[in-house]
Structure formats: structure tokens, C-alpha cells
Amino acid sequence: MEPPVVLLHARRGWPVDVRRLMLLVEILDRGSISGAAEALSYTPSAVSQQVRRLEREVGQPLLARLPRGVSPTDAGLVLYRHACRIRDQLHAAQADLDAVAGLRQGHLRVGTFPTVGSSLLPLAVRAFKEQHPGVRLTVHSARFDTLVQRLRAGADDVTLLWDYEWDRFVDDELEVTHLLDDPTMLVVANDHRLARRRRVRFSELEGQEWVVRESDHPVVEVLNRSARRAGFTPRIAFRANDYQEAQSMVGVGLGVALAPQLAVTNRVPGVRVLPLAHEVPSRRILAVTRSQAISSPGEASMLDTLRGVATSLR
Template identity: 35%
Template structure:
């Protein structure tokens, strides 16, 4: 592979017809031009010029390089301009994979913030629950993943090459039909619902829910299972069961016939953004992480910001 600077000098020698003229044009000494051409000839493995009297003549290899030199330099210049555009955040792409409620509650504000300040950045959104979303990040299928955990080292192992950016603590609430006797209370305890039918969510949420009920001293009667937040609220509103859900869901969707009551003792899930180690320095990824922090700080109701 040859040095692009040497190709630029070669093209100038071809244009001007001599090392001396190219040296004047490029602002170099003639020996410096000569050394660059020798280095280029070593790189390509064959002479590029021969002398005919006091003039330079291109060899066959030199003729080939001369035909391609402008294209090579043009592509390098185009690549340089595109990379500068990305660095200046006038272009680029960010692929974000998030769980459904984060896509609804956090991403819209973050995307709007980036679009307002950096309209050239293209944002692609994907939807996956953890741990599948974290696996997608590890495979390179996305640049940033939003995932949640319920605490405990055994509950979620974070790979060594992933960077975690904590966003917020999302408190859990019990969803009750508006006419439920306990809906009039400001807070509720899980053991107050030992004989209720329950609606469970995704696999990770269901696992935490069952463990929380066991700690409260009972095994829940799970009558329905669905990942659809709207379906959960509709089932609760219809009186078919109750549910333990993250408060984040109520920030963007609240059924008029459903009441959400915080659980005591307080319980929550931790919501974080993840990216591969080192990628947080990529300009577009950095501004997305900043936008997500801002969106998390603005999120209401009841989500507590996590500080490190």
C-alpha cells in the first residue's frame, strides 16, 4: 500500500513534467521530491519514471498509476470530507435497541433533541427485551442498547467489554381496577393481594415478580401473561386481574379505568444504556448518550435519577 501524499506528489510531477517544478509547486526541496518518488516506487515494486535526456518519461506502470491517481486522490478526499462530516455531527448513523417502554418513554425525547441539534444524523430504532438486546449489542447489530435489571450480581452479568451508563430507577407499581378497594390507598403491599389473580409480563419481569411475591410470603396466581403494556392495562380495567408494572409505562400510557399504586417496601428496576467499550467516544454515540441522560432526567412521574 502506498502513501497518499506520495501519490499527490507523483500526480504533481506528472502535471509539471519534472521534479524541480513539482518541488516548487508543492513547497518541497527537489531531493525531498526525489525521495518521495523512490519510496513510492518501492511501494509499487517497479520504476514509475525513466529519464530520456533531461526529460522524465512514464513507464508502463507509471502510465497506469497516472490514469488512476486522480481517482485515488478524489476518493481519499471524499472519504476525508465524509469523516469530517461525521466528526462535526453533520452526518452519521446511530442504531439503538431498546425494550418497549423505553422506546415509548425515553427514545422520543432523545431523538427529538438530536434531530433539533444535529439533523444530519440518522437514527435507527430496534426493539428487544434484555438479555436479547444486550446480545445484539455484543454482535454489533446496534450501537447502543437500553436495558433494565432488577439488581443483584447474579441477576445480570454485564460483559467486560460493555460500558454501562445508568439513566434512572424506575419504581414498580401495582395496577388495580379504579374501583378496587385498595385503589383508594396511596401505597400498597404485595401481601395484601395474596388471593388476587395476576397478569405477568416479559420473562425477566415475571421472574422478578414471582421472587418478590415469594419474599412477601405467597405464590401468585398468574392467570395471564403478555408483553403488551396496553393489553395489561385493558385486562386490569376489565377486572380480570391485577399487575405489577414499572412506573415508566404510566408516563406515556394510562388507562382511565386503571389506578397505579406504589409498592412498599419500594421496589424498582434499574434502566441503563450500554455501548461497547471505547464507542462512547464516537461523536454520534456520545451525543445520543447525552440525549438519553437528558430524557431520563425529564421523565415523570416518579422515576428517580441514578447518580454514580
């Protein structure tokens, strides 16, 4: 028999092997040591040896040998009843594990940030829930650092992040999957002189007033780097709290703005979104999980779903 796995402790502190308990159940269900041995593909002597070990562990005789078969002692009957409940719980545990493996139940926690939470992620959530309606799915939106902390702490199973070429996200504890590149777009009012263009070079934007996010926002870094490359310094007209506010200010002619494409999936009236020439940096959209030998089935399925949605968005 296999080496013991100790799951219980008897009154005297002796270890009790749960597999020997299951063997006791098999013997009493079949009424004999030979019947249990045949059912389990053991020799009768091996079964008898395990019974003796179990009796030594509990400190009492468990079986009374009869001319034909065995019967439980009082201690054996007590232990048999408890062992039956343990057997049923083990079967239930295995059924639950099988259900999780088959994604018929379970709980998956996803971290996200607003611009992806309003564009890419809803498509992935819908597809995931259609495939796995029994899995409970919760989503948490937060800032970058908080998302990373939650993932490291195990509060989320999968999180969506972003990075730019000058500040790549690297973490030895985390596994990074590059989903897609999210290009930087130009947002202008419908009546802007460039509104009917199919593509705009950044050098053409010299002299424009700009609607930007807060000064430490990455899209401001994109603007400053692109403007330096084009040889001018941008003039800031308004600092917006979010991309919806930025679009609204652009729509009433306060200035033009830069935004990742996914951030302007939901547009406000009065603006047009134009592609920029390739010299303007794009951001990467990343799916991140904890580095581990085995990913849960839910994590693996969500990563596959995110990859599929990302492919369709490209």
C-alpha cells in the first residue's frame, strides 16, 4: 500500500491514516477481509496488516474474526460510522474539485482599470459568462499600483494592466501576457480644420491648445514626448479628470486631445477620433496573473477569452 497520509489524530495522539479508515469501511461493507482485498486488488495478508496497524493507532480492536468473515467490535462500529461520513465528505470534495476543473462552479476575481473596463473587458465578461454560467465572476476597478498589490496578495486572480515602451512592466512574481497594442488617437471637434483627415502627423499640431489629463498621467507623457520629437511645446488649455470630460471639452472647441483608442470607444457627441502617424507611442494592454506552477482552470479560460477578444479588437 502507499505511504500513509495522516489526516486525523486519535485520542492518545497516535496518527490515523484516512486510507486505513476507508479500508475499514470496505471490509465491513463487504463483510470480509478477502472481499475487500479482491475489490481493492490487494492480497488478504496486506489488508490484514493494515487493519492491525489501524488497531494499534486507535488502541482498540476493531474487528472480530468469525469462521466466515468479520464483524465490528463496539469500537470498530463507532469508527466505521465516522469513517463513512469522512468517505462521503471526500467524495463531495472530489465532486466539487471536478466541478471547478470543469468550470461548472467556482469564483474568479478580475482586476481592471476604467478605459479597459468600459471597452475590452465587458466583451470578455460576456463571452466568459456564456461559456461558464456556473462560475461566479467579480470585477474590481482600481489604479495601477492598487491592482498590482491586490494581485500579489491574492485578492484578484487575473488583472488587466498597461505599460508604455519607456516604462515596461516587469515583475518576477507575476506572469505577463501581452494582449494587444492600443494606439494613441487624436480627438478633435467635428468642426476642427483636421476633422476630415484620414491620418494626422504630429508636427501638424503645433500651435494647438491641448486638453490633457492630470500632469502625472501617462497620456501627458505621450504628449510631451511626441511634441519634443516634433519640435514644439504644447500649450495646455484644460486638465480633465477623465476621458469623457476631456472629450466634452474638445467638443466645445477648448482644444484637441490625445487618448488611447480603447479610452474613446464610448464617444461623446461633437468629436471625431483620428489616427496619428506611427511616431506617436502606443500603450500595451496586459493580462497579468501570479507566477505559479499550475493556473486554475478559471484563470486559464479567462486568459483565453481575453486573447480572443483582443484579437477581434485588433
